[in-house]
Amino acid sequence: MRLLLDTHVALWAIAADRRLPAPARKLILDSRTEVFVSAASVWEIAIKHSLARGDMPISGRQATAWFEAAGYGLLPVSAVHAAAVEGLPPIHTDPFDRILVAQALCEPLRLLTHNRTVARYSDAIMLV
Secondary structure (H helix, E strand, O other), X not given: OEEEEOHHHHHHHHHOOOOOOHHHHHXXXXXXXXXXXXXXXXXXXXXXXXXXXXXXXXOHHHHHHHHHHOOOEEEOOOHHHHHHHHHOOOOOOOHHHHHHHHHHHHOOOEEEEOOHHHHOOOOOEEEO
């Protein structure tokens, strides 16, 4: 299986956070699973960290280092991914979530998310 982790799931996975459900953790840790994190997630982390509101304790650089140490592939955002966003129905307005959906559908990857609204886009999205 090839998984794309949404931003929260990726952070929970590297932090061994108990908010990550056991079935999701099992999928991520399975040696047969290829796990990816989008450059868009790193961008989201960097923006939230730079705002210094206290809701993002690690920087984009730190997150990237942790993702690489965990063995996750880093998925760049391509022009094809960006263009695919315009074909998505207007289910959700968050640009970070929309690009993750577009990437998952283009690659193809299974997007692992905790967001019920994001999960409505496709059967390729797994709600955890």
